[in-house]
Amino acid sequence: MKLGELKENSEAVVSGISGDARFVGRITSIGLTPGCHISIVKNDKNRPVLLYSRDTMIAVNRKECEGIEVTEVRA
Amino acid sequence: MTATIALLGQPNSGKSTLFNALTGLRQHVGNWPGKTVEKKEGSFTHNGNTYNVADLPGSYSMSANSDEEVITRDFIASGKADVVCILADSSQLERSLFMLADYAGISAPCFLVLNMEDVAREQGKFIDAEAIEKKLGIPVMMFSATDTKAYDKFYATLKRALRERSQINVSALESEYEKIGGYNEIKEQLSDNSVPGYTPMWLTVKYLENDTVVSAKLKNELPKDKMRKIESLSVNSEGAVATGECKFAWIDEILDGAVNGRKEKTSLGKLDRIFTHRIWGKPAVVLTVILGLLASFIPALPVMGIGSLIDMLKNVAAEGLISAGCPDFIRGLICDVIIQSMSYVVKMLGFVFGVTLVFGMLEEVGIMARISYVFDNTMGKLGLQGKSVMPFLVSFGCTMGGAAGARVIDNWGQKVLTIALAWAVPCGAAWSIIPMLSTVFFGAAAPIVIVAILLVMLLHMWITAKIFSRGLVKTEDRYGMIMELPPYHKPKWGSLMRYVLGRTKDTFFRVTKVVLLVCVIFWLLSYAGSSDGNSILYNIGIAIEPVTKFFGLPWQLFLAFIASSVGKEGAVGVISALYTGGSYSAAFSDAMSGGGVAANLNEILLANVSRPEALAFIFAITFNLPCVVALAATYQEIHSVKWTAKIALYYTVTALLLACAAYHIGLLIW
Known part of the structure; x- marks a missing residue:
């Protein structure tokens, strides 16, 4: 499933990142790589998705979420 | 002795705080030659030695995603810096060491500063800098840029770094990279001086990441047969995913046994629950900005008062010159041009001072990132960043303040576009004339004129955005937001004031x-x-x-x-x-x-x-x-x-x- 489809307070693991070199570069440099654990802090319509990963609160625009594939983990 | 140090670090690593604290008023903002990227330089002396400091632009990595990052890379590779100071945030060590991992393989000597030691300690994290230093092979120090007492330690580490001139030990990182298909084959074609300043490992990794600047450089420097061999290997367009995994695997290895303590909790604080609220978020940030601006005018008012005094001086000077028999032309030039201009500029400095102070503080405290978050979607429609809303708000008071405030926008094209749109917002002076003229001519219908003006303003901004964005904001820059919302920090007033005064002084001469x-x-x-x-x-x-x-x-x-x-x-x-x-x-x-x-x-x-x-x-x-x-x-x-x-x-x-x-x-x- 895509990052944007995750519900608030859910936990997930990044399973894949796809897009052009620039996009991939930006996403990995902020710490999102396959295998990293994320928790969704906020996912409001018309707002970037707020997530927590590697001790950091990160905002990702909804369109960019399309390039991030995740697998939900049940706590 | 004179030495040059370059500061490198991700956003929110405390780079500007360190830069301002080191250089104080001895800093200068200019342009990188031939580029629209801002160049911040400064200097300081310590124990009789002079140090030049370059605050390198750039964002999260050393890749070629923007002009800023390319400039940063070229500057370091050129050998202009005797040592590069890499900053990381101790409270988010794993993620913020990415810059170091991306730097590894560049020949320039460096040292690592683990900033925000205090925040990490508050979170209950314990970091063993010595253990990290042993693994990296470069000087590593814990630091808190906001603590004035910590600077002696910084100077000592800086001296040691200049003496040792050591490079990062990359063997563990390279064994990670070697697992990537094609890595060894590409690296074999390169030698230590294929591109000066970079090791074959670094060049290979960037080539795998589809770094267009590096591939162009290799094409230029390498013999044709070697380049052909490299090009024959198919490179995945998502190479940066694999190399990114290697970098974080290496970081994990470095930090293993060197960091322990509680994991941070993941919920939002009280303030963030308001600022990120679906309905109240926007009003809350707008109110914060307005209150901040109003507060900033208290220190700014005396400056504007001086501007008005200069205005009065004009009449006195004019009378004096007339009675002295001065020719009309000269009098006009002195009074109507020189004195008048000074009065304008000084009045303006009040605004610039206020806006720079408030915006600088919002940025340092971390509120700016929240503003970007709530306005990302709205401003994105105009091709702008969420932060662009701030100059617009300021422009209702004063357009020059809006223009000065646009410096928080880190992409040049978007900055120009923001200012171009901010001009359409009627300023305080317009608001003092419009209601008066409307009432004289249209009586009770005056409010309709004002509403019409506001509607035209929105239409104007929309059309202007369409016209100007084509030449200013490249499609590849039209990325949505991918940014960190940093934890709130207390502002460091001394360093902030030095920055604001330096900026105001710079503006004065240029303007x-x-x-x-x-x-x-x-x-x-x-x-x-x-x-x-x-x-x-x-x-x-x-x-x-x-x-x-x-x-x-x-x-x-x-x-x-x-x-x-x-x-x-x-x-x-x-x-x-x-x-x-x-x-x-x-x-x-x-x-x-x-x-x-x-x-x-x-x-x-x-x-x-x-x-x-x-x-x-x-x-x-x-x-x-x-x-x-x-x-x-x-x-x-x-x-x-x-x-x-x-x-x-x-x-x-x-x-x-x-x-x-x-x-x-x-x-x-x-």
Whole structure:
């Protein structure tokens, strides 16, 4: 499933990142790589998705979420 | 001894705090040669040694995603820096060490500063800097840039780094990279001096990441057969995913056993729950900005007071010069150009000071990132970042403040676009004229005019965004937000004040030149000598009246429109003078300082100006270029004569077109 489809307070693991070199570069440099654990802090319509990963609160625009594939983990 | 150090770090790593604390007022903001990227340099002395500091631009990595990152790379590789100081955030160590991992393999010596030691400690994290140093092979220190007592330790580490000139031990990182298909095959084709400043490992990794700048460099430097071999290996377009995994695997290895403590909790704080709220978020951040701006005017008011004093000095100087028998021309040049310009600039500095202080604080505290988050979607539609909303808000008060505030936007094209749109927001001076003129001419219908102006403003911004974004914001820059919302930090007042004062000083010198130049041009055009008929502006106004009349502006109103390009407050004064038959060149210069309005202005206006003409005039001056100081402030921020002129010309033309539309609509109504 895509990052944007995750519900608030859910936990997930990044399973894949796809897009052009620039996009991939930006996403990995902020710490999102396959295998990293994320928790969704906020996912409001018309707002970037707020997530927590590697001790950091990160905002990702909804369109960019399309390039991030995740697998939900049940706590 | 003189040494150059370069500061490198991700956003929110405390790089600017360190830079400001080290250099204080001895800093200079310029441009990187041939680029639109801001260059921040400074210097300091310690124990008799002089250190030059370069604050390198750039964001999260050393890749070629933006001009900033390429400049940063080139600067380091050129060997201009004796040592590179890499900053990381101790409270988010794993993620913020990415910059170090991306740097590894560049030949320039470096050392690592683990900043925000205090925050990490508060979170209950314990970091063993010595263990990290052992694994990395470069000096590593814990640090808190906001703690003035910590700097002795910084100087000591800096000295050690300059003495040891050590490079990062990359063997563990390289064994990670070797697992990537094609890595060894590409690296075999490279030698230590394929591209000076970079090791074969670093070049190979960037090639795998589809770094266009590196592949172009390799194509230039390598023999054809070697390049052909490299190109024959297929490179995945998502190479940065694999190398990114390697970098984080290496970071995990480095930190293993060196960091322990609690994991941070993941919920939002009370303040963040308001700022990120679906409904209340926007009002909350707008209110915060407005309150901050109001507070900033308390220290700014005395500065503006000095500006007004200079204005008064003008009259005193004028009387003195006249009684001393000074020629009229010289007196005009001294009083109406030089003193007047200084008065403008000093008044403006009050705004620049206030806005820089508030925006600087919002950025340091971490609120700016929240503003970006709530306005990301709205501003994205105009091709802008969420932060662009701030200069727009400021522009309701003062466009020069808005232009000065646009410096928080880190992409040059978006910065220029933001300022171009901020000009469409009617400023405080326009708001002091519009209601007055509307009431005189339209009575109870005045609020309708004001609503119409606000609607036209939105339309104007939308259309201007469409027109300008094509040349300014490249499609590859139209990325949505991917950014960190940092934890809140306490502002460091001393360092912030030094930064604000430095910035204000810099603005003063740059802006003064432009304002003087523009004022002298306007003054020469309006200078009439012995009789009004000699002024160039007057003659042009009369000659082209048949044309301007079509736009709804008789020559008097047209000249007032031209005067409003210098300062909107002046426009009404010029009308008063022209319709009362007073000496108009004197009125022109008087009006510039906001005075010279006839007592019976209402009657004069009603007797001479028709309602459609009045409507045309209101639109013309509202959407004209804001004022000469805003023009200079725009130039100061965007460093481009071409774009400043483009925006100014665009506003003059659109203001006349809007006036024309308003006039003809007016003719239909009345």
